Each structure stands twice: as structure tokens, then as C-alpha cells.
Amino acid sequence: MLNYTTSEENYIKAIYHLQKVDGMVTTNELAAELQSKPASITDMMKKLKAKKLLNYQPYQGFRLTADGTKVALGIIRRHRLWEFFLAEKLKFTWDEVHEVAEDLEHVSNKKLIDKLDEYLGFPRVDPHGDPIPDANGKIEISKKICITELPVNTISTVASVSDHSSEILELLEHKKIAIGTKVEVKKKFEFDNSMEIKINRQPAITISEQLAKNIFVNYGS
Amino acid sequence: MLNYTTSEENYIKAIYHLQKVDGMVTTNELAAELQSKPASITDMMKKLKAKKLLNYQPYQGFRLTADGTKVALGIIRRHRLWEFFLAEKLKFTWDEVHEVAEDLEHVSNKKLIDKLDEYLGFPRVDPHGDPIPDANGKIEISKKICITELPVNTISTVASVSDHSSEILELLEHKKIAIGTKVEVKKKFEFDNSMEIKINRQPAITISEQLAKNIFVNYGS
DNA sequence: AAATAAATTTAGGCAAATCTAAATTTATTT
DNA sequence: AAATAAATTTAGATTTGCCTAAATTTATTT
Ligand SMILES: [Mn+2]
Ligand SMILES: [Mn+2]
Ligand SMILES: [Mn+2]
Ligand SMILES: [Mn+2]
Numbered sequence: 001m002l003n004y005t006t007s008e009e010n011y012i013k014a015i016y017h018l019q020k021v022d023g024m025v026t027t028n029e030l031a032a033e034l035q036s037k038p039a040s041i042t043d044m045m046k047k048l049k050a051k052k053l054l055n056y057q058p059y060q061g062f063r064l065t066a067d068g069t070k071v072a073l074g075i076i077r078r079h080r081l082w083e084f085f086l087a088e089k090l091k092f093t094w095d096e097v098h099e100v101a102e103d104l105e106h107v108s109n110k111k112l113i114d115k116l117d118e119y120l121g122f123p124r125v126d127p128h129g130d131p132i133p134d135a136n137g138k139i140e141i142s143k144k145i146c147i148t149e150l151p152v153n154t155i156s157t158v159a160s161v162s163d164h165s166s167e168i169l170e171l172l173e174h175k176k177i178a179i180g181t182k183v184e185v186k187k188k189f190e191f192d193n194s195m196e197i198k199i200n201r202q203p204a205i206t207i208s209e210q211l212a213k214n215i216f217v218n219y220g221s
Numbered sequence: 222m223l224n225y226t227t228s229e230e231n232y233i234k235a236i237y238h239l240q241k242v243d244g245m246v247t248t249n250e251l252a253a254e255l256q257s258k259p260a261s262i263t264d265m266m267k268k269l270k271a272k273k274l275l276n277y278q279p280y281q282g283f284r285l286t287a288d289g290t291k292v293a294l295g296i297i298r299r300h301r302l303w304e305f306f307l308a309e310k311l312k313f314t315w316d317e318v319h320e321v322a323e324d325l326e327h328v329s330n331k332k333l334i335d336k337l338d339e340y341l342g343f344p345r346v347d348p349h350g351d352p353i354p355d356a357n358g359k360i361e362i363s364k365k366i367c368i369t370e371l372p373v374n375t376i377s378t379v380a381s382v383s384d385h386s387s388e389i390l391e392l393l394e395h396k397k398i399a400i401g402t403k404v405e406v407k408k409k410f411e412f413d414n415s416m417e418i419k420i421n422r423q424p425a426i427t428i429s430e431q432l433a434k435n436i437f438v439n440y441g442s
Numbered sequence: 443a444a445a446t447a448a449a450t451t452t453a454g455g456c457a458a459a460t461c462t463a464a465a466t467t468t469a470t471t472t
Numbered sequence: 473a474a475a476t477a478a479a480t481t482t483a484g485a486t487t488t489g490c491c492t493a494a495a496t497t498t499a500t501t502t
Contacts, residue, residue: 007459027480040460042481047458059467059480090336100330107324115311228489248450261490263451268488280450280497 001074002051006106009075010034011044012053013105015064016072024061070137077133078113079105080126085116087127094127095166129160129179129216143219147183147197148212155184156217163214175205183217222295223272227327230296231255232265233274234326236285237293245282291358298354299334300326301347306337308348315348316387350381350400350437364440368404368418369433376405377438384435396426404438 004012014033018025027045031038045062048054053068064072082104086092092100114135117123124140125131133139144159158181161168172178176199186204187196193209207215225233235254239246248266252259266283269275274289285293303325307313313321335356338344345361346352354360365380379402382389393399397420407425408417414430428436 005458028478037461038480039462039482043459086333090333090340092332092336096332100328100333103328103330104325107321107328109321109324111313111317112307112311112321115313119311226488249448258491259450260452260492264489 001071001110003108004071008044008048009071009106011041011048012064012068012072013075013079015054015062016069016076019063024063026061073133073137073139074108075105076139077135077137078108080130080132081113081116081120081123083126083128084120084123084132088120088123093166093169095164095169097127098164125160125179127179128162128164129158144216145219146213147185147215147217148188148193148195148209150183150185150217152185152187155182156219157182158215159218160216161214162216168211168214171211175199175207177215183215222292224329225292229265229269230292230327232262232269233285233289233293234296234300236275236283237290237297240284245284247282294354294358294360295329296326297360298356298358299329301351301353302334302337302341302344304347304349305341305344305353309341309344314387314390316385316390318348319385346381346400348400349385350379365437366440367434368406368436368438369409369414369416369430371404371406371438373406373408376403377440378403379436380439381437382435383437389432389435392432396420396428398436404436 011030011034014030015025018029018033022029027038027041030036031041034041045054045056048068049056049062053065053071054062055065056062079101082101083097086097086100087094117135122134123132131140131142142159147156147158150156158177158179160179161172177183182200184198184201185195186198189195193212194206195212196204196206198204232251232255235251236246239250239254243250248259248262251257252262255262266275266277269289270277270283274286274292275283276286277283300322303322304318307318307321308315338353338356343355344353352361352363363380368377368379371377379398379400381400382393398404403421405419405422406416407419410416414433415427416433417425417427419425
């Protein structure tokens with residue numbers, strides 16, 4: 001497998017994340033995501049197309065080819081394994097891991113990553129609950145729904161949190177909500193979309209709409 | 222402290238290593254070390270001088286300033302801590318660690334490195350026996366001499382090995398010589414400069430001149 | 443002290459990755 | 473179907489890092 005520059009890798013990863021939501025990704029969307037300018041995006045899209053990582057027709061948006069997706073999953077694997085390492089071994093807090101992993105992900109030595117994976121005990125998810133692709137690029141897409149969609153009186157497990165900021169972490173720690181926590185929705189209020197939930201069968205607590213929107217649970221369990 | 226590019230860091234580190242031997246470093250020397258061309262060196266020397274990391278007068282060679290030395294020690298700290306991590310935790314062999322550390326050393330997040338140091342138990346030397354600078358850039362220069370200089374019938378400890386190749390590692394493992402091994406020189410032969418040494422008080426074995434030249438022991442102990 | 447050789451720098455160029463501003467294409471309104 | 477607006481691409485610069493070939497400086501010989 002070929003090697004890509006840090007810049008190419010950042011573009012590829014961003015496209016992967018955007019197309020999961022969108023299908024086809026547009027120039028302006030990607031420029032916003034990468035805090036860059038549309039002209040720079042067009043330049044790089046030509047380069048990635050030439051390398052057959054991208055399907056791209058001028059003015060028509062783009063998406064990754066099968067090869068491009070494979071590259072993206074490699075980058076995401078490295079990113080999430082390092083995040084796990086930082087949280088688990090170096091005791092970084094949840095909100096600190098992303099920034100450092102953003103650099104470490106670009107050290108692409110296959111043996112390094114596979115041995116790191118083994119050393120960490122082949123973790124399935126990163127500290128934010130996002131799945132870690134395996135050495136073959138296979139990623140476990142577990143069915144998740146937002147806690148706002150969960151029927152009342154159903155016990156479920158927190159699977160991931162989509163916001164990764166220190167502010168949401170502070171709130172979640174205060175409310176004793178973490179990945180793996182058992183939750184049960186007791187009541188939803190139409191007025192402000194706040195809800196009462198039980199954490200590990202303790203007395204019910206209230207969470208705001210803004211918080212609830214970021215909490216995802218395993219569908220069915 | 223400012224941040225430097227991967228390229229700048231590689232130049233700074235190379236100058237640091239060369240000037241330990243030489244005092245003043247020359248353009249051609251550095252070009253050879255970095256497998257690059259003299260013209261490229263001159264370009265970068267101007268840049269590093271402008272950043273006050275280097276004392277440099279055209280045609281007169283160069284050496285690091287106090288600031289430049291501090292930067293170099295930071296890079297060497299990262300490099301050797303990662304080498305230690307790879308050998309100790311990921312079970313890389315001695316000859317494999319350098320190449321990977323060459324990339325990891327450029328991820329320069331202070332907290333990452335200080336936490337890694339702590340996680341590893343503040344190791345003093347890397348897998349090759351070279352000292353690891355502490356968080357303040359202090360490096361322990363232990364007095365070492367080549368085993369060829371060691372008087373006969375003096376027991377000493379292997380402190381470092383200057384060649385880092387898989388070939389020398391194979392030979393050293395076969396002869397059961399590692400960092401920390403107790404050695405005693407029994408006999409030196411003038412014909413081929415080979416010598417007989419005892420390892421951990423076992424029966425004497427023979428080592429060649431080429432091998433002996435790469436083995437350094439603590440002076441006095 | 444010239445002449446020659448060696449080391450170093452300068453001049454000029456190229457590729458990657460970015461940007462601003464202008465031109466072009468596509469989408470949306472009248 | 474024009475006209476207008478929005479999105480996108482192209483043109484032309486800039487910076488970093490590297491190169492080759494030519495010019496210059498320093499070192500070494502006769
Ligand atoms: Mn990144
Ligand atoms: Mn994550
Ligand atoms: Mn390096
Ligand atoms: Mn080393």
C-alpha cells in the first residue's frame with residue numbers, strides 16, 4: 001500500500017466522515033470542514049482523483065472510491081487506537097485525546113499500529129464510543145439511535161457521544177454518564193424537549209435537549 | 222516554545238549529533254549525514270540562523286546556539302522515549318525501533334511526552350543504551366569507554382552499542398551480550414585485535430575487532 | 443605567489459500546498 | 473427564457489523544501 005502526505009490524509013478522512021452523512025460531498029462543505037478555501041479543495045480533488053482515491057467530475061461533487069475508503073479506514077484506525085492508548089494508558093481525559101491523535105494518526109507504520117492494537121487488547125471502540133477498524137479495515141457498524149428516539153421505560157446502554165468537547169465531558173461526568181452506562185428514559189417534556197432518565201437504576205435525573213441530542217445508545221440492548 | 226517543521230527538526234538533530242564529535246559542523250558533513258545536497262544545507266542554515274537556533278558565518282561552518290541545543294534535546298528526548306516504548310511495551314527488537322521513532326519524534330506535544338515518560342517509569346536510557354534527556358532537557362552524560370580501551374581483568378558493565386543494525390544485534394544476542402551485561406576483558410591479540418572476554422563470569426569467548434569497537438562500557442564500574 | 447583543487451554559496455527551477463481574485467458553470471428566480 | 477445568485481473552477485502568487493549547474497571563496501600544492 002502506498003503512502004500519502006499528512007495533507008492528503010486529512011482530506012481523505014474528512015471526505016469519509018462527510019459522505020457518511022451526505023452521500024455526495026461538495027467543495028464548500030469540505031472547505032468548511034477543513035477550515036480551508038474552495039480553491040484549495042478543487043486542487044486536492046484533482047490530485048486525489050489522479051490517484052484513483054476519488055470519483056470526481058467538475059461541479060458534480062465527489063466521493064471516495066473503494067481504494068479511497070480503504071485508505072480512510074486505515075487513518076481512522078490509527079486515530080482511534082491512539083485515542084484509546086492516550087485515554088487508557090496515559091490517562092488523558094476524553095476531550096484531550098483528539099488533538100494529539102490528529103498528529104499521531106499520520107505515522108503510518110503497519111507493524112507499529114498492529115502491535116499497538118495487540119498491546120491494547122484489540123479494543124473495539126475509542127474513548128468516544130466510536131468503532132475502531134481492524135487490521136483488515138473492517139469496521140463494526142453497530143446500530144445506534146439517539147437517546148431522544150428511545151422509547152420510554154426501555155433500558156439501553158450508552159454507546160457513543162457525538163460532541164467531544166471538554167464542556168460536554170464536564171456535564172456528563174457530573175451526571176455520571178459514560179460510555180457503557182445503562183440508561184432508561186422515564187419521561188419526555190414537549191415544552192423544552194428535556195427528559196428525565198434513570199442512570200443505573202438510580203433516581204431519575206433531568207437532561208436538556210442539547211445534551212440528549214449528543215447521546216447515542218445501542219439499538220435494542 | 223515555538224514549533225518547528227519535520228525538516229527543520231531533522232536538520233537540528235543531525236547537527237547536534239555531528240557537533241558532539243566535531244565541534245564545528247561543515248556543509249558537506251551535514252549533507253552526507255542527511256543524504257542531501259550541499260545547496261540544500263546552505264538554504265536551511267540560513268533559515269535556522271534567522272530563527273536564532275544556529276551560529277553560522279558563510280564558509281565557516283556552524284553550531285547550535287543554546288536555544289538550538291534545547292530544541293535538539295527535546296527531539297532526542299521524544300525519539301528515545303518512543304524507542305523505549307516500542308522495545309519495552311510493543312516488543313519491537315532493537316534494530317526496528319529507530320525507524321519508527323524517526324517519525325514519532327516529530328509529534329511534539331509536551332503533555333504527551335511527559336505523560337509517556339511517566340507511564341514508562343522515567344527510563345534513563347533507550348534500548349541502545351543512549352541517555353534520555355529529562356523534561357527540562359537535562360541529559361546524563363555518563364562516562365563511557367570503548368571495550369577496546371578497558372584494562373584486562375577489570376569487570377565492567379555494557380552501557381551502549383553504537384551500531385544499531387539487525388546484523389550486530391543478531392551477533393550480540395548469540396553471544397549473550399546486552400546493555401547491562403557484566404564483561405571482563407581477559408586477553409587482547411595484536412594480530413587481528415580480537416579479544417577474549419568473559420560474560421557474567423562464564424568461560425571466555427572471542428569477539429572480533431569490528432564488534433569490540435561498537436561496545437561501550439561504564440568507565441570505572 | 444600562482445595555480446589548482448576542494449568546499450561552499452548563489453542562481454534559477456520545480457513540486458506541494460496553500461491563498462486571493464477573476465472567470466465559468468449550475469441553480470434559482472423573476 | 474432571461475436575469476440573478478450561488479457554487480465551483482481557473483489563473484496567478486507565495487512559501488517551504490529540495491535540486492542542478494554555475495560562480496565564488498577558501499585551502500592546498502607546486
Ligand atoms: Mn490529522
Ligand atoms: Mn474519537
Ligand atoms: Mn525524523
Ligand atoms: Mn537509540
